[in-house]
Amino acid sequence: MNIKLHSNCIPIKGYYRSIIIDLQRKTYYFIPNSMFEIIQQFTKKRITEIKKLYTEEESKIIDEYINFLFSNDLCFYYNDVNEDYFSPLSFDYKSPSKITNAIISVKSNSIIVNKIVEQLDKLGCKAIQIQMLDNIDINELENISHCFNDSRIRDIQLLFPYNEYLEKENLLKLLETNHRITKLFVFGAPNSEIIFLDEYRKFPVYLTKQKIENYSFCGNIHPQNFTCNMSFFIESQFYNTCLNRKVCIDTNGNIKNCPNMQKTYGNIQDTTLTEAILKQGFKDYWFIKKDDIDVCQDCEFRHICTDCRAFIKDPENIYSQPSKCSYNPYIAKWEGQEGWISVEEWRKDNKYNQNRVVES
Amino acid sequence: MILIITNNEDASTNDVIDWLDFYDADFFRINASDIFNYKNFCIYIDNYDDTKIIINNREINLKEINSIWYRRWGYSFNKEYNDIQISSSLQTEFKDISNYLFRLFKNIPSINVIEDFQLDKLTQLEYAKKAGLLIPDTLVSNKRSNCYDFIDSESSYITKPLKAKIYLQKGNDTYLNYTSQIDKNKLPIEDYFFPCLIQKEITKDIEIRTFILDKKCYSMAIFSQSDNQTKVDFRNYNLEKPNRHVPYKLPDEIEEKLLLFMEYVNLNCGSIDIILSKDSEYYFLEVNPVGQFGMVSIPCNYCIEEKIALKLIEFDKNGK
Numbered sequence: 001m002n003i004k005l006h007s008n009c010i011p012i013k014g015y016y017r018s019i020i021i022d023l024q025r026k027t028y029y030f031i032p033n034s035m036f037e038i039i040q041q042f043t044k045k046r047i048t049e050i051k052k053l054y055t056e057e058e059s060k061i062i063d064e065y066i067n068f069l070f071s072n073d074l075c076f077y078y079n080d081v082n083e084d085y086f087s088p089l090s091f092d093y094k095s096p097s098k099i100t101n102a103i104i105s106v107k108s109n110s111i112i113v114n115k116i117v118e119q120l121d122k123l124g125c126k127a128i129q130i131q132m133l134d135n136i137d138i139n140e141l142e143n144i145s146h147c148f149n150d151s152r153i154r155d156i157q158l159l160f161p162y163n164e165y166l167e168k169e170n171l172l173k174l175l176e177t178n179h180r181i182t183k184l185f186v187f188g189a190p191n192s193e194i195i196f197l198d199e200y201r202k203f204p205v206y207l208t209k210q211k212i213e214n215y216s217f218c219g220n221i222h223p224q225n226f227t228c229n230m231s232f233f234i235e236s237q238f239y240n241t242c243l244n245r246k247v248c249i250d251t252n253g254n255i256k257n258c259p260n261m262q263k264t265y266g267n268i269q270d271t272t273l274t275e276a277i278l279k280q281g282f283k284d285y286w287f288i289k290k291d292d293i294d295v296c297q298d299c300e301f302r303h304i305c306t307d308c309r310a311f312i313k314d315p316e317n318i319y320s321q322p323s324k325c326s327y328n329p330y331i332a333k334w335e336g337q338e339g340w341i342s343v344e345e346w347r348k349d350n351k352y353n354q355n356r357v358v359e360s
Numbered sequence: 361m362i363l364i365i366t367n368n369e370d371a372s373t374n375d376v377i378d379w380l381d382f383y384d385a386d387f388f389r390i391n392a393s394d395i396f397n398y399k400n401f402c403i404y405i406d407n408y409d410d411t412k413i414i415i416n417n418r419e420i421n422l423k424e425i426n427s428i429w430y431r432r433w434g435y436s437f438n439k440e441y442n443d444i445q446i447s448s449s450l451q452t453e454f455k456d457i458s459n460y461l462f463r464l465f466k467n468i469p470s471i472n473v474i475e476d477f478q479l480d481k482l483t484q485l486e487y488a489k490k491a492g493l494l495i496p497d498t499l500v501s502n503k504r505s506n507c508y509d510f511i512d513s514e515s516s517y518i519t520k521p522l523k524a525k526i527y528l529q530k531g532n533d534t535y536l537n538y539t540s541q542i543d544k545n546k547l548p549i550e551d552y553f554f555p556c557l558i559q560k561e562i563t564k565d566i567e568i569r570t571f572i573l574d575k576k577c578y579s580m581a582i583f584s585q586s587d588n589q590t591k592v593d594f595r596n597y598n599l600e601k602p603n604r605h606v607p608y609k610l611p612d613e614i615e616e617k618l619l620l621f622m623e624y625v626n627l628n629c630g631s632i633d634i635i636l637s638k639d640s641e642y643y644f645l646e647v648n649p650v651g652q653f654g655m656v657s658i659p660c661n662y663c664i665e666e667k668i669a670l671k672l673i674e675f676d677k678n679g680k
Contacts, residue, residue, distance in 0.1 A: 006583075007606045008659065024605060024659060073604065076583065079640070086581065087609045094663045096382035124378060152378070234661060 002046050002078060003066065007089040008230070009074040011039050014300025016332040020074055021304060023089075023230045028304060029072060035065045042075075091237045097124035099277065100245040103259055105131040105215065107251050112268065113147045116249065119273045120153065123247075127155035133213065133251065136160050138170040145178045156180045159212070162189040171205065172197040187212040215250075215259035219308035221325035226304045236290060236303045243285040243309060247273055257285055260310035285309045288318065295321035295343055299329035361424045362387035362672045363465070365474070366431035368394075372654045372665070373431050379669035385676065390415045392435045395457060403460070413461075426679025427672045428470035432650055433458060469675040471573070471629045471668060472649050479625055481522050481557070481646055488644040491621035493614075495644050497560040502552050516561045517542040562643045568608055568634040571656045571664060572622055574671050577615045578664060580656045581608035581636075605659040610634075614642050621647075629668075631656070 005011065008023040011031070018036040019028045041050050047066070051059045069075040078086065102125050106112055113130065120128065130144060145156060158181060175181055175197065189207035197203040210217060227241075235244060248256045254264040255276040265276040276282060288309060290302035294317070299305070307322060314320035321343065326335035330350070333340040346352070362380065366373040368391035380387050394416040395401050402414040413420045435454060437447035462474050479487075485495045499510040500522070511517055520539040528535040542558065567582040583604040610618070618632060621644070631651025635643045657664035 006604050008604070024602065073601070076604075085609050085611065087607045089607055090661045092661065092663070094666060096378040096666070098382075124381060152374075152381075230658070230661065 003042050003069070003075050004078055004086060005039060005042065005069070005075045006073075007086065010089075010233070010303075011036050012300055012303055014302075014332070015298040015330050017300055019300045019304075021228060021233060022072075022074065023228070023233055026228045028226075028228055029068075029074070030300075031065075031068075034061075035068075038062055038065055039069075091234050093234050093238055095124075095245070097126055097245060099123040099125045099247050099273070101125065101127040101129075102246070103129045103131065103215070103248040105133060105249070105251045105259060107132075107134050112249070112253070113144050116268065116273065117147050117151050117153075121151050123273060123277075125153060125247075127157075128153050129157040129159065131212075131215065132158070132160040134161070135163055137163070138166060138174065141171075141174055145174065145181055148180055149178075153180060155182050157183040157185070159185040159187065161212070162186050162207070168195075168197055172203060175203045218260060219311045219322060219324045221305060221308070221322050221327065223301075225306050226301065227306065228304050233303050238287070238289055240285055240288050240309065241290065241305065241307045243288075243307070245286065247277060257282060258310050285318075293319050293321065295325075295329065299327065300332075301327070301329075362427040362429065362676050363420075363425045363468075364389040364429045364431060365433055366390070366429075367392050367434060370432050372652065375654065375665040376429070376431075376668050376672075379666045380672065383669060383673055385669065385673050387672070388416075388418065388420075392433050392454075392458075395454065396435065403457075413464075415461075422464060422468075425465070425468055426677075427675030428465055428468050429668065429672055430470055430472040430474045430650070433474060469679065471671060471675075473627065478649055479647075484625065484646055485644070487624040488621050491624060492617045493621060493644040494641055496562050499558045500555055501558075502555040504548055504551050504553070507547060507558060510558060511542075511544065513544075517544075518559050518561045519556055520559070522557050562635045563638040565636045565638050565640070566608075568610065568636060568642070569651075569656055570610065570618060570632045570634060571630075571651065571653045571662075572618065572627075572632065573629050573653075573664065573667055575619055575622075575628075576667075577610060577618060578653075578656055578660065578662045579608040579610050580660050581606050605655075607660040607662075610642070618644075 005020070006024075009020055010023065011018055011020045013033060013036045016033070018031050018033050020031055021028045038050065047062075051062055054062065066075075099120065102116075102120055104113065104116070128148075132140075132144075141158065141160070145158070148156060156178075171184065175184075184205045186205060186207045188211045189209060191207065192209045193207050194204050195207060197205060232241065235241065239245075243257050246257060248259045249268055250256065250259050253268040255266050255268060255271060255273060256264050263281065265271070265279045265282050288307070290296045290299075290305065290307060293307065296302050296305070296307070308324060309318065309322075311323045312318070312320045313323045327333075328335075328340060328343050328346060330343065330346045330352070331339065331341065335342075341349075362385055364373060364377070364387060366389060373389065377387070377389065400414050400417045402412070404412040437450045437454075438444075441447045441450065458474075482498070482500065485498060488495050497510075499506065501507060501510075518539050518541055521537055526535070526537045541561065564585045567584050568579055569582060570577050570579040572578075581604070583606075614634075621632075622628070622630065625647065627647065627649055630647045630649045631653065632647045633645040635645060637643060653664045653668070656662065
């Protein structure tokens with residue numbers, strides 16, 4: 001008998017600690033790096049053989065590790081007969097969408113939305129976030145969401161300013177009749193809170209006190225924004241976890257990869273989205289994966305964390321860490337936690353060589 | 361052109377269509393509900409001209425169709441007509457319209473076959489045996505003494521429907537007839553009863569679901585054994601802690617036998633249920649020609665949706 005991790009439970013090693021990502025149950029577990037090392041040996045040796053390499057004390061710890069893996073259903077025993085048949089999970093990223101998600105910022109009218117639905121459909125776009133900066137009434141919200149009735153968009157998120165005349169019942173009706181709308185964000189509200197429109201708590205609305213005038217609120221790195229699932233994980237192996245197959249249109253109609261980036265690739269008045277994404281440079285950021293990024297490449301969260309290339313620590317270095325990240329993977333602490341120091345301080349103290357070869 | 365025969369709520373159809381769009385394929389989707397809802401449907405037969413068929417507002421020209429995907433095809437009248445007699449006679453009318461259409465399409469290369477031409481479980485078992493696969497001992501009988509003779513005290517047994525899924529709605533509860541274990545103390549007391557199927561239960565190590573398309577096997581292991589709720593029928597899902605679903609590669613020898621089985625039953629696509637027993641033997645249970653490939657494709661990242669699209673495109677090209 002020997003032990004194997006289920007192929008959808010994947011250990012990821014960070015500098016200070018590791019995690020096991022459970023892609024099926026969409027969660028992750030912290031493990032010490034010593035446990036990561038033991039797990040690596042499972043594929044080559046039997047448990048009895050592994051234990052021989054360690055002292056009796058250490059063997060007890062190995063037993064604890066194995067207990068932990070079993071109690072969380074992360075591994076299984078297999079016999080020699082069927083050992084080869086549990087094949088690894090393929091990390092091949094495949095998508096029929098040339099663009100998977102879009103962000104549009106609009107001022108006051110739905111005309112622009114109407115105009116681009118067909119273009120997004122042609123690209124196979126599945127998700128859209130629409131940011132409305134001006135005051136909006138329920139009719140306009142309805143008009144905008146109805147633009148997608150015959151489209152292939154499956155997920156609509158709406159961001160709009162607080163308006164005391166927007167009534168709960170109207171919003172509930174909007175969500176009940178348009179199943180594509182998955183999230184409502186309201187900014188400039190009297191309080192920051194999540195309210196539910198119905199008694200079954202199926203329809204949450206996210207309210208924030210923050211006044212929003214552009215898209216600069218975006219790009220925060222926080223455990224709340226971690227995404228623990230198969231498609232995200234697989235995409236992260238080769239592509240940027242925010243910018244890959246994304247297209248944005250700002251309030252002036254400029255087409256960009258991200259609303260917070262300077263470079264534009266034409267205006268929606270005279271350029272189609274298909275034309276824009278084919279322009280040289282549009283896809284440059286799509287291929288910057290977390291394994292290429294300074295600091296992130298040493299972080300255990302690198303395959304569940306959203307990246308940001310618009311706000312980075314060193315604007316001269318496109319491979320530098322997102323500036324809105326306050327995690328230090330070298331000590332496994334978030335800013336505010338006791339004993340936290342910045343990555344820069346830590347590196348100075350530890351004479352860290354940035355150009356070393358990263359072990360995988 | 362590719363013709364997709366399906367139901368309007370089938371999400372797997374949308375996933376395959378995404379790939380057809382990606383490859384710029386020429387396709388037309390018809391849903392069973394298109395026959396009844398507010399879309400033009402018409403079959404016109406007279407003494408002079410060729411038959412004219414319109415479905416979903418579009419005239420169907422048989423010469424144009426080179427490729428068909430039979431995904432699903434069904435419609436329930438129960439909700440609209442709260443009367444079992446009315447809905448069952450409407451169902452018969454619908455069936456005849458469907459049979460007429462499918463007969464027209466019969467010689468066009470297709471993925472899957474329509475439900476009416478599908479094989480019963482017993483024939484499947486016979487063909488599986490002929491292909492060299494192991495099957496569980498099976499009895500169908502209406503007589504109590506036969507059941508007693510079949511059942512021995514050492515083993516446990518299960519019962520399941522031969523075909524019909526019973527879907528009972530009582531108030532807010534829904535009842536489904538899953539596969540269930542036989543309680544030997546609760547066998548019928550009557551000498552004769554409605555024929556039922558009894559099968560020797562195979563002691564599971566894992567369950568395997570193999571999707572076959574175009575002579576290729578895509579298998580997934582289901583660790584249903586460790587959970588009491590899913591031990592007998594994994595469809596009795598544990599939503600809190602779902603069974604592990606991971607990629608699996610069957611031994612070549614078993615794959616060859618499964619492909620031979622598919623040849624015998626004349627299917628180019630289907631989902632096969634297999635059990636790997638505690639003593640490391642593979643047992644064939646049944647094939648479902650319109651099985652959910654999404655439940656194998658997504659957890660194992662096999663991208664079966666793209667493979668179905670490419671096969672349909674290949675049929676279409678060959679027909680041009």
